[in-house]
Amino acid sequence: MNKIPGLLISAPSSGTGKTTVMLGLLRALADDGLCVQPFKSGPDYIDPAFHLVASGRASFNIDTWAMGDGLLNAIASQAQGADLCIAEGSMGLYDGVATRGQSGFGSSAETAARMGWPVVLVVDVSGQAQSAAAVALGFKMYNPDVPFAGVILNRVASPRHARLASLGMEQAGINVLGALPRRGDLALPERHLGLVQAVEHPDLEAAIVGYAEFLREHVDLAALRAAAGGGGLPSGGALPTPPAQRIALARDAAFSFTYPHLVKGWRDAGAEVVPFSPLADEAPDPSADLVWLPGGYPELHAGKLAAAQTFMAGLRHHAETRPVHGECGGYMALGDALIDKAGQRHAMAGLLGLVTSFEKRKFHLGYRQARLLSPLAGGHPAGARLRGHEYHYSTILEQPDAPLADVGDADGNPVPETGSIRGNVSGTFFHLITAEEA
Structure with missing residues (x-):
């Protein structure tokens, strides 16, 4: 079995900045010469188009509610030839539905556990400092079967703020992989179904280059790569067959x-x-x-x-x-x-x-x-x-x-x-x- 390690980028909730973190990481790691395979946890058809632009490689959805084991195996095997997998979660890490689907309840935590990809939790520390560690610790301990790599602090107000938030994480035994200063220009344009489509972004390439530079400056990419895990490509299963020739x-x-x-x-x-x-x-x-x-x-x-x-x-x-x-x-x-x-x-x-x-x-x-x-x-x-x-x-x-x-x-x-x-x-x-x- 080929071993391709991976990570899952998630957050306590939507709106914390995980998409810009994801895009910046994809491009920064690709610029370092890695072949990075992106995935999206959950039923999203907009984010994968952004992942493709950032990484140069088609992104695929992994959905534990809708997909059975055979299809999940076939989709995971699309990472063949990559050096590293990075998946972007949907909503909050543990958010899913009440009734089990073909393989689970559809949460990003299920994706991380099934694939063995440690979670990188993007934590918005606006309005708090050491208290953010209690949030992160709760997510780490909620389900011990979900591997946990550490946190990236987002929307940090000042160096002092970063020190205080990092101190709380250290006391909780949580690795801090990066601290991103607050910047209003990092938001992607949105409309009624979420992000504006990749093909409509006025200057997506320049935006992704900027995200990559920002992540490289404020995230320990070497530590992040070292935290990757799992990644044994499964065998069996097949992608859906065509509806016509x-x-x-x-x-x-x-x-x-x-x-x-x-x-x-x-x-x-x-x-x-x-x-x-x-x-x-x-x-x-x-x-x-x-x-x-x-x-x-x-x-x-x-x-x-x-x-x-x-x-x-x-x-x-x-x-x-x-x-x-x-x-x-x-x-x-x-x-x-x-x-x-x-x-x-x-x-x-x-x-x-x-x-x-x-x-x-x-x-x-x-x-x-x-x-x-x-x-x-x-x-x-x-x-x-x-x-x-x-x-x-x-x-x-x-x-x-x-x-x-x-x-x-x-x-x-x-x-x-x-x-x-x-x-x-x-x-x-x-x-x-x-x-x-x-």
Whole structure:
């Protein structure tokens, strides 16, 4: 078994600065000549694109709620050839759901324990000094099965503040791997679903270079590398198989939310993935077996999409004889209309009767488990059980078509966003992660 050590960057809660720490570490270590394999713990499709830019290597999600052991093994094996793995956690270290999924409850702590990657806890010490050690000690002791490397202190106000906070950590027996001074220019731009996409950042490369320089100046990179552990690459398992041989995949600022393990699995199995841009008014490849519209931000580009007649005509023509599937934003674009933030109604493809509104905003967030009522393009028969994640603000105003699936949250409670199907066209509000393993 190959040994590739790793670390997991986590925090007591969201908003502590772990993403900028992650990006800075990826670039700093890559600049030192290391081949660093990034991962994201949990169901996030925005952060991995930033990881790719920072490290030069595709990042993959590890999700202990949605994924069974076989898929987890296959994803971990994507680190083959790397010198070091670094994973970014989601939310707080121990945050998950109440009901066990295929392998666990979905927390970053489970990822760290399963992979043997020691946790580097990014602690925001604003407004406290020695007291921060009590927080860190609680996270270290909460589950002794989770390996713990130490802490990076963030938003330190002064050298004196750093000394006091470090003293508390020393008294608690916790390693301090770095102390980052407070800087207001380190925040990444955000919008309603979190970070602005990597492709939209006004100067992402310069930002990542700055993060790397900042981390190199204030973090003991040698100590951090020495703290890495675990990393025995598992064997067995496989990435998901492709839904068709030739797949036209929408990919631009309006449709970009694809899980990397899905597309990698499609390509590894020999499928041809042909990207196209609806925003550039490109039609899907006319020889494609399947058109797949991923999630994204169609609500921000509704007028441009409505005017993209070449795209719309190509989509409608394809749907006459071959399958079209949309997820979340892609599902919205397949509908009859999309109402934007200002209340303006924009005509969409009209392949489904769905009408959605971004004016009437409501936050929909969480894992989804689905039992298909009809076959789904890609070899998923009626009755198949799927795992996914839903994350959007749009509200359904009309959905007259047949439901695609019975859909529930992580605890099995029914949710109204069942997806829909009409002829060769289907869509869901959840983003597919995988089919359930037998």
